[in-house]
Amino acid sequence: xxxSRRDFLKIAGITILGAGAGSLISGVSISSANESAxxxxxxxxxxxxxxxxxxWGMVVDTRKLTDEICEKMQNACHRSHNVPDFIxxxxxxxxxxxIKWIWETxxxxxxxxxxxxxxxxxxxxxxxxxxxxxxENPPCVRACPTQATFKREDGIVMMDYHRCxxxxxxxxxxxxxxxxxxxxxxxxxxxxxxxxxxxxxxGVVEKCNFCAExxxxxxxxxxxxxxxxxxxxxxxxxxxxxIRKILxxxxxxxxxxxxxxxxSVFYII
Amino acid sequence: MNDKGMxxxxxxxxxxxxxxxxxxxxxxxxxxxxxxxxxxAKAAKTCVEGKAYMRTEHMQLLNQWRNNVVRKGLxxxxxxxxxxxxxSLSNTxxxxxxxxxxxxxxxxxxxxxxxxxxxxHTYPKEKK
Numbered sequence: 001x002x003x004s005r006r007d008f009l010k011i012a013g014i015t016i017l018g019a020g021a022g023s024l025i026s027g028v029s030i031s032s033a034n035e036s037a038x039x040x041x042x043x044x045x046x047x048x049x050x051x052x053x054x055x056w057g058m059v060v061d062t063r064k065l066t067d068e069i070c071e072k073m074q075n076a077c078h079r080s081h082n083v084p085d086f087i088x089x090x091x092x093x094x095x096x097x098x099i100k101w102i103w104e105t106x107x108x109x110x111x112x113x114x115x116x117x118x119x120x121x122x123x124x125x126x127x128x129x130x131x132x133x134x135x136e137n138p139p140c141v142r143a144c145p146t147q148a149t150f151k152r153e154d155g156i157v158m159m160d161y162h163r164c165x166x167x168x169x170x171x172x173x174x175x176x177x178x179x180x181x182x183x184x185x186x187x188x189x190x191x192x193x194x195x196x197x198x199x200x201x202x203g204v205v206e207k208c209n210f211c212a213e214x215x216x217x218x219x220x221x222x223x224x225x226x227x228x229x230x231x232x233x234x235x236x237x238x239x240x241x242x243i244r245k246i247l248x249x250x251x252x253x254x255x256x257x258x259x260x261x262x263x264s265v266f267y268i269i
Numbered sequence: 270m271n272d273k274g275m276x277x278x279x280x281x282x283x284x285x286x287x288x289x290x291x292x293x294x295x296x297x298x299x300x301x302x303x304x305x306x307x308x309x310a311k312a313a314k315t316c317v318e319g320k321a322y323m324r325t326e327h328m329q330l331l332n333q334w335r336n337n338v339v340r341k342g343l344x345x346x347x348x349x350x351x352x353x354x355x356x357s358l359s360n361t362x363x364x365x366x367x368x369x370x371x372x373x374x375x376x377x378x379x380x381x382x383x384x385x386x387x388x389x390h391t392y393p394k395e396k397k
Contacts, residue, residue, distance in 0.1 A: 041349035042318070044337040044356065050344075152342060160339045161389060193391060196360055201388035216344050 049218035054237030055155035056134065056210055057264035058221075059246050064230035065127045070104035073129060073223040073231075077102045077208075080222055082199040084182075084189035099180040101208040102131040102223055107269070110255055126269070129231075131223070132157060132178040132208035133255060133263030143173035149205075155236075155264060156210045166203040175256050176263075179207045236264060302379050305371040313365050317348050328384075331358060359390045367393040 046052075078085065083101055086094040110128040138157045140149050148163035149170050171179045185202045193199065197213065200206050211221035224231045234243030252266040310316075316323045318330065334356035337343040346356040355361050366372045369392045377384060 043347045044333075044341070044343035045345050045347065046343055047345055050342075150340070154342075158339070162335060162339070195391050195393070198359065198389040198391060201385075212342070216342065 047217055051215045051218055051220075053154050053235035055136065055235065055264065056215075057155070057234065057236035057243055057266065058210075058224070059232045059243055059250075059252065059266045059268065060129055061230050061232070061246075061250075061268045062126055062128055063268060064228070065129060067104065067127055069226070069228055069230060070127050070129050073226045074102050074104070076222040076226040079192065080194050080197060081209075082186075082190050082194055082197055083206075084186035084199075085191065086184075086189045088191070089189040097183045099182065099186065099206060101180075101206070102129060104129050110267075111253065113256075113258075114253070128267065129223075130176065130178075130255070131265065132210070133176055133261070133265045134208075134210055136262035136264060137260060139173040139175070139261055140170035140179065143169040145169065152212075154215075156212055157207075158209055158212060159205070159207060161198075161200055161204050161206070164204040166205065168205060170205055175259050175261065179205050181205050299379070302375040304373075304376055305368065307366055307368045307372065309367060310365040310372075315350075316365075317346070317352075317354055317361070319349075331362075331386075334358070358386060359392065363392050369393070 077083070078101060081101060083099050086097045086099070104127050107123055107126050107128055110130050116123065134155060134157045136155065138149070138151055141147075141151050141157060144150075145167060146163045146165055148160045148165070149157060150160065151157050166181070168181055171177075171181060182200050182202050182204055186200050187193075190199060211219070211223075214221060219225075220233055221231075224233045232243050232246055234241040236243060236247075238244065246268075247266060250268045252268050254263045254266055257263065318326075323330070334346060337346075338356050344356055345353050347353045363369065369387075
């Protein structure tokens with residue numbers, strides 16, 4: 001059977017169209033079947049007790065901070081979130097592997113570039129507690145190639161450890177050093193494991209999550225609870241919230257605000 | 270072409286090696302393990318969803334749980350029978366199924382799947 005070039009092209013064109021339409025139909029039916037399998041009676045919702053906000057934020061009143069309070073906050077956070085302590089386990093040589101969610105640092109480390117020629121008395125001894133700033137415009141989220149780091153609707157910059165591939169772009173992008181990488185299995189250096197919270201695994205980045213798991217059941221972050229009033233947590237978007245009142249009554253600064261990441265953690269010095 | 274003997278011998282050896290797993294097991298498949306229910310799971314009688322559904326779809330269910338909890342912040346799951354559960358592997362599933370080795374690993378090993386759940390999620394210490 002002789003076919004002309006014209007006939008061949010016609011048949012080829014119809015075949016491609018048909019195959020395309022077929023896969024479209026089957027694709028739609030598969031995805032709708034998945035939807036309906038999920039929708040048949042079961043649903044997901046938030047705990048009604050959950051604390052919600054448009055943009056969570058924190059004020060750190062360094063005037064009320066002491067080294068003891070900082071240590072208490074770090075212990076509360078790290079213990080509850082199963083943050084490994086390699087220095088305690090293996091000694092100072094493991095400093096490079098240290099994992100931190102919240103920690104105490106000095107004024108000049110927290111606020112580099114804010115050089116004060118004649119600082120007030122004891123400014124260099126002032127304990128400043130630092131953590132993830134949960135930026136409004138988070139550079140880590142933009143850097144993440146897998147969307148493992150993402151910004152929630154309530155402003156919390158969250159990590160999905162399932163998706164993290166350990167590329168550490170976020171660590172390079174974060175101007176605050178708020179992120180730590182698990183160079184080794186963290187489980188070996190967790191002293192009393194909290195069974196209610198997962199650990200991390202080797203090869204993922206981790207950081208503070210503003211206690212999203214506690215907000216979800218109506219509790220404030222652990223550091224705020226342990227802070228003896230030095231930390232105030234609230235909704236920055238609500239002009240009537242306590243945190244906005246404190247911000248209105250006090251002069252506050254933020255870490256590296258000139259970079260435009262718009263941090264949600266404010267400091268009263 | 271006088272290699273007939275060599276070729277046939279080679280083929281016989283090849284077939285013998287290739288089918289080794291079959292005749293080594295006397296042409297019988299290894300018995301599928303039956304997951305053992307813990308006392309708590311037995312007492313609860315029902316799982317989050319029906320037994321057949323859980324048996325075939327638990328991975329999809331866990332996937333849904335994970336995505337809703339981590340990415341959308343929806344941490345409660347209302348099952349088809351109207352009961353609500355906290356969507357959590359360690360805090361819901363393993364509170365009943367506190368025998369990971371007998372319940373999870375047995376089938377996973379048989380099916381040769383290695384889910385990485387336990388790299389991070391904790392499980393209750395097994396009683397020996």
